[in-house]
Amino acid sequence: MTNAAHPFDALMDITARPEVVFVRGAGSYLWDANRNRYLDFVQGWAVNPLGHSPVIVADALAAQARRLLTPSPAFYNEQSLKLAKALVDNSCFDQVFFANSGAEANEGAIKLARKFGAKYKNGAHEIITFEGGFHGRTLATMSASGKRAFEPLFEPKVSGFRKARLNDIVSVRQLINSSTVAVMLEQIQGEAGVWPASDAFLQELRALTQQRGLLLIVDEIQTGMGRTGKLFGYEHAGIEPDIMTLGKGIGGGVPLAALLATEHASCFDHGDQGGTFNGNPLMCAAGLVVLDQISQPDFLKSVVDTGLLLERELQRLSARHGLGEIRGRGLLLALDLKMPIGAAVVAEAFAAGVLVNSPQPDTLRFMPALNVTREEISLMIDCLDTVLTKVGAARRVA
Structure with a gap:
C-alpha cells in the first residue's frame, strides 16, 4: 500500500490546479x-x-439539516414539492425531476426525449445538437457535446447525436430525418467561448421543431437562474421549449440540478428515472431560497x-x-x-x-x-x- 507523500497527492489528478x-x-x-x-x-x-456562502443559503441548510436530510426519493418531501411548484409557477413547464448535477439533468433530458420517441414517434431516437456545445461529462452528454477535445475520448461513444451549426437553421433542417426526436442546445455556448444563439435563430428553431413534431430541449445549466438578466435564458427569445435543464446556480453553491418538461413531453414510466439523492430536502431547501431571491x-x-x-x-x-x-x-x-x-x-x-x-x-x-x-x-x-x-x-x- 502506497500512501500519498504530499497532501495534494491523495486527490486524483484530473486537472491542473495552483497549489493554493x-x-x-x-x-x-x-x-x-x-x-x-x-x-x-x-x-x-x-x-x-x-x-x-450566502447567509440565506447557510441558514436554510442549517435549519433543514436539523429537521430532515433525506427520506429517500421513494417518498415525497416538503422542500422538493415546494421547489418544484415554484419552478413550474415561474416557467412554461409543468413537471420537474430533481438531480444532483447538470450532466445528470442533461442525461435525464436525453432519456426523456428517447422515451418520447419510443412511445410516440416510431422509435425515433436521434437528437440534433451543435458544434461547440457542451452538455456534461457522462458518456451520453459527452457524446451530445460538440467539444473537439472529447472526440477521441472513451470510445465507443453513445451514438445518436448529429451536429448542426449554431445560428444556422439550414444546417439543422438538413439533419432532420425519420429517426430525429429532438433538438438540444445551450442558448449561449459557454465552454466554446461564450457564443450566443440569436433570438431570431431560437425563434426559427422553435418554429421548425413544432412544424416537424420534434422536442426542443434547452440546456440552461449556465444561462438559467438569472444569469442573463431573465430568470431563464429562453425568455429573451419569447419561445416556450418542451424541456429545460438547470444546474449550477440553482443550488447557490450546493449540488442541485433539475429537469423540467411540459406535460406533452413528460412521458417517463415508473422505474425509468431515479437517483438515490435526487430531490433531497437539504438541497431543495437551498434551491428554494435561491429561487425566491433571484426571481424578484x-x-x-x-x-x-x-x-x-x-x-x-x-x-x-x-x-x-x-x-x-x-x-x-x-x-x-x-x-x-x-x-x-x-x-x-x-x-x-x-x-x-x-x-x-x-x-x-x-x-x-x-x-x-x-x-x-x-x-x-x-x-x-x-x-x-x-x-x-x-x-x-x-x-x-x-
Missing part, C-alpha cells in the same frame, strides 16, 4: 489557508449566483444593469489594448483576446488576487456573482488592465 487551498468564501471573495484574498469572477463556473424583478433588473456596466468596462479595456469583441448576455460575458494568451492572463491575474477563466486560448470568460458590486467590477478591470499591459509587453519583447 481555499478555506473561506464570502460574497465575491475567497481566502486561502495563508489568508490571501482573491476577487472571484468565476464563482465555480457560475455556480454561486449570490456569491460565496428588482434583482433581475440589477443583473441587467450590472451586466451592461461590465460590458461597457470590458469594451473600454478591449479598445485600450487592441483586443476583440465582447460576447454574451447579462453576467455571462466573454472578451475576445484575439491572441492565445488566455492562460497567461489567468495566471497573472491569479497572482494578483483576481480569478478569471479562459475557456479557449483566445478568450476570457466572466461569471461573477449576480450581486457583484460596481466597486468589485472596477477592481477586476483595473487588475486586468495591468495584467494585459504586462502580458502584451512580454509578447512584444519575445
Whole structure:
C-alpha cells in the first residue's frame, strides 16, 4: 500500500490546479489557508449566483439539516414539492425531476426525449445538437457535446447525436430525418467561448421543431437562474421549449440540478428515472431560497444593469489594448483576446488576487456573482488592465 507523500497527492489528478487551498468564501471573495484574498469572477463556473456562502443559503441548510436530510426519493418531501411548484409557477413547464448535477439533468433530458420517441414517434431516437456545445461529462452528454477535445475520448461513444451549426437553421433542417426526436442546445455556448444563439435563430428553431413534431430541449445549466438578466435564458427569445435543464446556480453553491418538461413531453414510466439523492430536502431547501431571491424583478433588473456596466468596462479595456469583441448576455460575458494568451492572463491575474477563466486560448470568460458590486467590477478591470499591459509587453519583447 502506497500512501500519498504530499497532501495534494491523495486527490486524483484530473486537472491542473495552483497549489493554493481555499478555506473561506464570502460574497465575491475567497481566502486561502495563508489568508490571501482573491476577487472571484468565476464563482465555480457560475455556480454561486449570490456569491460565496450566502447567509440565506447557510441558514436554510442549517435549519433543514436539523429537521430532515433525506427520506429517500421513494417518498415525497416538503422542500422538493415546494421547489418544484415554484419552478413550474415561474416557467412554461409543468413537471420537474430533481438531480444532483447538470450532466445528470442533461442525461435525464436525453432519456426523456428517447422515451418520447419510443412511445410516440416510431422509435425515433436521434437528437440534433451543435458544434461547440457542451452538455456534461457522462458518456451520453459527452457524446451530445460538440467539444473537439472529447472526440477521441472513451470510445465507443453513445451514438445518436448529429451536429448542426449554431445560428444556422439550414444546417439543422438538413439533419432532420425519420429517426430525429429532438433538438438540444445551450442558448449561449459557454465552454466554446461564450457564443450566443440569436433570438431570431431560437425563434426559427422553435418554429421548425413544432412544424416537424420534434422536442426542443434547452440546456440552461449556465444561462438559467438569472444569469442573463431573465430568470431563464429562453425568455429573451419569447419561445416556450418542451424541456429545460438547470444546474449550477440553482443550488447557490450546493449540488442541485433539475429537469423540467411540459406535460406533452413528460412521458417517463415508473422505474425509468431515479437517483438515490435526487430531490433531497437539504438541497431543495437551498434551491428554494435561491429561487425566491433571484426571481424578484428588482434583482433581475440589477443583473441587467450590472451586466451592461461590465460590458461597457470590458469594451473600454478591449479598445485600450487592441483586443476583440465582447460576447454574451447579462453576467455571462466573454472578451475576445484575439491572441492565445488566455492562460497567461489567468495566471497573472491569479497572482494578483483576481480569478478569471479562459475557456479557449483566445478568450476570457466572466461569471461573477449576480450581486457583484460596481466597486468589485472596477477592481477586476483595473487588475486586468495591468495584467494585459504586462502580458502584451512580454509578447512584444519575445
